[in-house]
Amino acid sequence: MGATGRRSCEGCGAGLANDNPGTLCSPCSRRFGRPGMRRPTAKDDEFWRRPAVTEALRSRHFGQFLHAYRHEHRPALTQAEVGRWLHLTQAQVSRLERSASPPSDLAKLTAWATTLHVPERVLWFKLPESAPAKPRATTGFGWFSVRSRPPRSGSVGLPDPIDVDSLRDMTTTFRQLDNRFGGGHARAMVSTYLVEEVAPALHRSRTGAALQEFVVAVAELNQLAGWMAYDVGDTMNGRRHLHRALQLCQKAGDSALAAEMLAGMSHQAAHAGNGPVSVSLAQAARDTASGTGLAALVSETAVMEAHGLALLREKRASIAALREAEQAYTRAPEQDRPTWLAYYDEAYLAAKMAHCLRELGELEQAERFARRSLEMTAGYERGRLFNTALLASILADLREVEQACAVGREALRLASSLKSARTVGYLRDFARRLQRHDSLPVVAELGEELRAAGILER
Numbered sequence: 001m002g003a004t005g006r007r008s009c010e011g012c013g014a015g016l017a018n019d020n021p022g023t024l025c026s027p028c029s030r031r032f033g034r035p036g037m038r039r040p041t042a043k044d045d046e047f048w049r050r051p052a053v054t055e056a057l058r059s060r061h062f063g064q065f066l067h068a069y070r071h072e073h074r075p076a077l078t079q080a081e082v083g084r085w086l087h088l089t090q091a092q093v094s095r096l097e098r099s100a101s102p103p104s105d106l107a108k109l110t111a112w113a114t115t116l117h118v119p120e121r122v123l124w125f126k127l128p129e130s131a132p133a134k135p136r137a138t139t140g141f142g143w144f145s146v147r148s149r150p151p152r153s154g155s156v157g158l159p160d161p162i163d164v165d166s167l168r169d170m171t172t173t174f175r176q177l178d179n180r181f182g183g184g185h186a187r188a189m190v191s192t193y194l195v196e197e198v199a200p201a202l203h204r205s206r207t208g209a210a211l212q213e214f215v216v217a218v219a220e221l222n223q224l225a226g227w228m229a230y231d232v233g234d235t236m237n238g239r240r241h242l243h244r245a246l247q248l249c250q251k252a253g254d255s256a257l258a259a260e261m262l263a264g265m266s267h268q269a270a271h272a273g274n275g276p277v278s279v280s281l282a283q284a285a286r287d288t289a290s291g292t293g294l295a296a297l298v299s300e301t302a303v304m305e306a307h308g309l310a311l312l313r314e315k316r317a318s319i320a321a322l323r324e325a326e327q328a329y330t331r332a333p334e335q336d337r338p339t340w341l342a343y344y345d346e347a348y349l350a351a352k353m354a355h356c357l358r359e360l361g362e363l364e365q366a367e368r369f370a371r372r373s374l375e376m377t378a379g380y381e382r383g384r385l386f387n388t389a390l391l392a393s394i395l396a397d398l399r400e401v402e403q404a405c406a407v408g409r410e411a412l413r414l415a416s417s418l419k420s421a422r423t424v425g426y427l428r429d430f431a432r433r434l435q436r437h438d439s440l441p442v443v444a445e446l447g448e449e450l451r452a453a454g455i456l457e458r
Helices: 026-032 051-058 062-071 079-086 090-098 106-115 164-181 183-201 208-231 235-252 255-271 275-289 295-311 315-329 346-359 363-373 381-397 401-415 421-437 441-452
Strands: none
Touching: 051 062, 062 079, 062 090, 062 106, 079 090, 079 106, 079 183, 106 164, 106 183, 164 183, 164 208, 164 381, 183 208, 208 235, 208 255, 208 421, 235 255, 255 275, 255 295, 275 295, 295 315, 295 346, 315 346, 346 363, 346 381, 363 381, 381 401, 381 421, 401 421, 401 441, 421 441
């Protein structure tokens, strides 16, 4: 329960009425809370060897497979039941099964296969693998340079309690889909999984360390749901899910993950242009992170504060926070870090620095860090688009029009595979900064491409 005492729905994050004794709001209860509903379960090898199933899998048509999958259950699953699992209507399942052309959207295929527990060995496409370890620099960027410390020895982690592994595996899969294709592709799946699978499991009998580990894992999934909502422009539910995640972290006593949630809230406030709220949340995050011993987390919370201060045009304070962020980061490569913080690498920090410096009018330095931010690990296609569009916007401000258009065109190309409202926002911001040069043919040509892609209105 948060500071206001208001309870939240464990499915969608909406506030619960005072007279509602349960954990789901009325819409979620109607959709997912009816007793007797069947749920997708893992099948044994015999199921996947059945002739109807193997023949359907050989067709490489998910609709045909879905038809066989339904009818191999006893009693057979209805299209409505399977549709509820996959967040499709009965009519959509029917069209999928009858379609002559197989679906080819890899994000949807992956999410459907994951939800139905289809083993990768029988599929005709690969499920996402765990992200490779990111190379971590051992020195600073050189602008706020400090001396690195010698590396420390690593530590061996304890095994996770039962039930936590599957939840974290699902969160990892959804996170990979989110990073590759944008929040719009798998958000519905995450919402369904939270309501139908995770919320009921949260109230099963667990005690001690097992309960704590499971609550933290649920918090991580709520965090992802919050970022997905934010990515598609649903800022209200984005805040709700992050607030729910923060509550769970506090319940579990995980101050490090709580600091990460506060940093995420600060990030969202900064990108909404709300400097005062961004700074306030970042300072709370820094206070919480200071006692965790995680240098990467300390660095992240410092750079979030720097961004908020830059929006307020507090140049000296922002630069000081940037310096602290870099100094902390030089200690981060020495440490193992939690999975949920693995994304925070040199490229991410460079992008945040570029944002801050652009707001402060330090465009040459901003360009330097924006270029550095493109030295990214594979698997973060949406982040690559953001950083590419950021560089294009800085080049536009620097009046490097030819370069700005070339980089902006690359950002537009990257956007074609993403379902993300934020990608549109980044590209529109770039186009706005380029407007002063719209009399130039190269700018006019790119403007037409942006209109054709639906980024700008005709």
